[in-house]
Amino acid sequence: MGQKGFFSSYERSFYLILRIVLGAVFIWASWNKILEPQSFAQIIYNYQILPPAMVNPLAILLPWMEAVCGICLISGYLVKGSVLVVDILMIIFIMVLTFNVYRGVDVACGCFSVSDLGEKITFLKILRDLPLLAVGIWILYYRIKTDRNGSGNRKVV
Numbered sequence: 367m368g369q370k371g372f373f374s375s376y377e378r379s380f381y382l383i384l385r386i387v388l389g390a391v392f393i394w395a396s397w398n399k400i401l402e403p404q405s406f407a408q409i410i411y412n413y414q415i416l417p418p419a420m421v422n423p424l425a426i427l428l429p430w431m432e433a434v435c436g437i438c439l440i441s442g443y444l445v446k447g448s449v450l451v452v453d454i455l456m457i458i459f460i461m462v463l464t465f466n467v468y469r470g471v472d473v474a475c476g477c478f479s480v481s482d483l484g485e486k487i488t489f490l491k492i493l494r495d496l497p498l499l500a501v502g503i504w505i506l507y508y509r510i511k512t513d514r515n516g517s518g519n520r521k522v523v
Contacts, residue, residue, distance in 0.1 A: 377508065381505065381508045384501050384504065384505055385439050385440070385442070385445065385449075385505055386439070386440050387501070388436075388439055388449070388452065388498065388501050388502060388505065389435070389436040389437065389438070389439030389440035390436065390440065391436070391498065392432045392433070392435055392436030392439070392452060393432070393433055393436035393437065393440075394436075394478065395432055395477060395478050396429040396430070396432035396433040396436065397433075398478070398479060398480045399425070399428070399429035399432070399476070399480055400429045400430065400433060402480045403422075403425050403426050403429070404425075405480035405481070406425045406428075406429065406476060406480045407421050407422050407424075407425035409473065409474055409475075409476035409480060410424055410425055410476065412471075412473040412474070413462060413466060413471065413473055414466075414471060414473075415462060415465070415466075428455075431451065431455070432455070434448075435448040435449075435451050435452050435455075439452070439505075445505070445509055446506065446509045446510070446513075449502050449505045449506045449509070450506060452502045453499060453502040453503055453506060456495055456498055456499040456502055457499065459477075459495055460492055460495050460496070460499065463475070463487050463491055463492050463495065464492055466487050467487055467488065467489060467492070471487070472486060472487075473486070473487060474486060474487075475487050475491055477491065
């Protein structure tokens with residue numbers, strides 16, 4: 367196997383691992399929110415950003431978006447669309463967390479727990495989200511690159 371084949375194989379493996387990890391993170395993040403939409407709605411409301419009429423629909427829609435995107439990333443189905451949604455969500459999450467840290471709003475993050483006593487928003491939460499965004503951007507870049515090279519016609523596992 368030549369140098370190019372080695373890196374190509376390495377990139378495919380790296381892509382698969384990152385895709386599965388990112389998908390698992392999003393499924394994990396969605397789990398409690400799906401099971402307890404009322405608690406998640408309260409966390410969204412506590413952020414003091416959205417009008418009250420948008421809180422409940424978002425509390426129901428967002429966790430399912432996270433779960434579906436996570437399942438798609440793990441399964442390899444509709445990867446570009448899923449990772450694009452994940453990247454957009456990560457950018458929104460980072461902006462919302464940064465905004466509330468800046469405002470000094472002391473609220474539970476709601477990232478992986480729906481408990482009011484859960485993890486509070488800090489700059490560490492923002493720093494935790496940046497690598498997830500970087501992974502999502504790399505997965506999207508890899509898929510676009512492989513699709514342009516013609517290897518996107520076959521299923522990239």
